[in-house]
Amino acid sequence: MADSARPEARLRVLLAEDQFLTREGTRRLLEERDDVEVVGTAEDFASVIAEARRLEPDVVVMDVKMPPTYTMEGIEAAHRIRAERPRTGVLVLTQHDDEAYVWALLGRGVAGLGYLHKVRVGDLDQLVRALREVASGGSVLDPRIVEQLLAHRSRKPGSAIATLTPAERDTLRLMAEGKSNPAIADDLSVSLGAVEKRIAAILSKLGLAEERDLNRRVAAVLIYLREAGASTGTGRPTEPAA
Numbered sequence: 001m002a003d004s005a006r007p008e009a010r011l012r013v014l015l016a017e018d019q020f021l022t023r024e025g026t027r028r029l030l031e032e033r034d035d036v037e038v039v040g041t042a043e044d045f046a047s048v049i050a051e052a053r054r055l056e057p058d059v060v061v062m063d064v065k066m067p068p069t070y071t072m073e074g075i076e077a078a079h080r081i082r083a084e085r086p087r088t089g090v091l092v093l094t095q096h097d098d099e100a101y102v103w104a105l106l107g108r109g110v111a112g113l114g115y116l117h118k119v120r121v122g123d124l125d126q127l128v129r130a131l132r133e134v135a136s137g138g139s140v141l142d143p144r145i146v147e148q149l150l151a152h153r154s155r156k157p158g159s160a161i162a163t164l165t166p167a168e169r170d171t172l173r174l175m176a177e178g179k180s181n182p183a184i185a186d187d188l189s190v191s192l193g194a195v196e197k198r199i200a201a202i203l204s205k206l207g208l209a210e211e212r213d214l215n216r217r218v219a220a221v222l223i224y225l226r227e228a229g230a231s232t233g234t235g236r237p238t239e240p241a242a
Contacts, residue, residue, distance in 0.1 A: 016048035016062035089134030114140030
C-alpha cells in the first residue's frame with residue numbers, strides 16, 4: 001500500500017561515510033537508479049547533522065563508526081536526526097554484526113530505522129527496498145543479524161524459541177526483519193492464512209500480544225529476543241535511554 005501511494009517518487013538520499021572510496025562507490029551505485037537521487041554526502045557526525053537539517057532528505061545512509069571518535073557516531077546521529085525530523089528515515093549500513101550496535105540503534109524504537117550489513121550494497125534492489133521502507137516510517141533489520149539473535153536465544157536452556165517448528169522459526173525471522181504478513185507469505189511461498197496461523201502460534205508460545213502495527217510487532221519481537229538473551233552473555237546489549 002505504501003509503495004503504491006508514491007510509485008514514481010524519487011528517493012532523496014543523504015550519504016554519510018568517512019571512507020572516500022566506500023562513499024563514492026555507494027553514491028555511484030545508488031545513482032544508477034532513476035528512482036534515487038543522492039542529494040548530498042557527509043564525512044562525520046557534525047556534517048551529517050548539518051546536512052540533514054539543510055537538505056531535508058527522505059533517508060540518511062551512514063556507518064556506525066565515524067569521526068571524530070569512531071565509536072557510535074552513526075547511531076547517535078540517527079537518534080538526533082529522527083528526533084529533529086521524524087519524517088526522515090535512517091539506514092545504518094555497516095560491517096559490524098555486534099548485537100550491541102543493534103540494541104543501541106533500536107532500543108528506543110524501530111520506526112524509520114534500519115540496520116543492514118554493507119554486503120547488502122551489492123544487491124541494489126534490496127538496498128533500495130530497505131531505503132524506501134525506512135523512508136516510509138518502517139523498519140529493516142539485516143537477516144544475518146536476525147539469524148544470530150535466534151540462534152543465541154534458541155540455545156538458551158528452556159528457551160521458548162526452541163519449541164518453535166522450523167516453519168514458525170522462518171516466520172519469526174521474517175517478522176523480526178519487519179516483513180508484513182503478505183510479504184512473509186510471498187517469501188515463504190505459502191498462503192496468507194498459513195502465515196496468520198503460524199504467527200498466532202508463535203505469539204502464543206512466546207507470550208507476546210498480537211500487534212497490527214508492523215513497527216510495534218517488530219519492537220515486541222526484538223524486545224523478546226533481547227530479554228530472552230540477557231543472561232546468555234552474548235551480544236553485550238546496551239540499555240535503552242530513559
